[in-house]
Amino acid sequence: MWHAIFEQSCIVIAVMLCAIAVKFVDDFLDQDLDTHAGSRNFTTQFGNGTVVYAMLALALAASLNTNPSIPLFLASYSVGMFHDLKQPFPTGLSGWQESLFVFLFGVMLWGWQIMLFAILFIASIQLFDDYVDVCTDQLVGYRNIASRIGKVECLLLSIITMLSAYWVCEPVFLSVFLGTFLFYGVLFFYQKGEY
Amino acid sequence: MLAILILLICTLLLGYIWGKHDGRVEGYEQGIVNLPLLLREQSYGQGYCILCNEQLEKKPSD
16 A cells, blocks of 8 residues: 555656656747746756756656656657757757657657657647647747647647546556646746746 | 547537638628628718718718
């Protein structure tokens, strides 16, 4: 009993640390956009150290529980590329090519089930994030998924992908969902309702 | 049960997209029909005819 609780708690904390890593990298890449939108960004506090802290958080997450943490990070990288599908990257590959390669590497290393779960879960969070941020993003002239396909469509797609993630990998869903929920809760209070 | 729920929301999404598309087409057609009448009404209200650009002798509000 205690062993099971301890294992699930480790997953929750690992997911929170992984979410911190993704958030820090995202803030580092989007600092110009956030400055124009007037949103809080961790890069203003940590400077270039933001990326180092992101690496530290990911290393801690992987140490605590490797299985959902690394697939979730790979999925975040893969889904994050959807915004720049045609843009060439330093590797010489375009966004969709990098996205596909990362996903395939993830499938080879971790198996299709957990990678599909991670992609669906992260896509759902991304869609919900775009649904919430649609007005802020439009103010700075950035067309996110919600403004491209419509707000209601974005919200319904978010619900569909979240339910599909639960359907694909039920055993880890609750811990991952709880970890993400707690992370967003802490972030909400940290940013004093700006999120 | 979960698969049925996912299918149900997928159907709702498709219905919404279909309805939105049809509403947009219908609204555009109605707009094309109503716009000339609205413009004429507005121009008469401002005291001129939008078709011949002639000033009206008496404003309808007078």
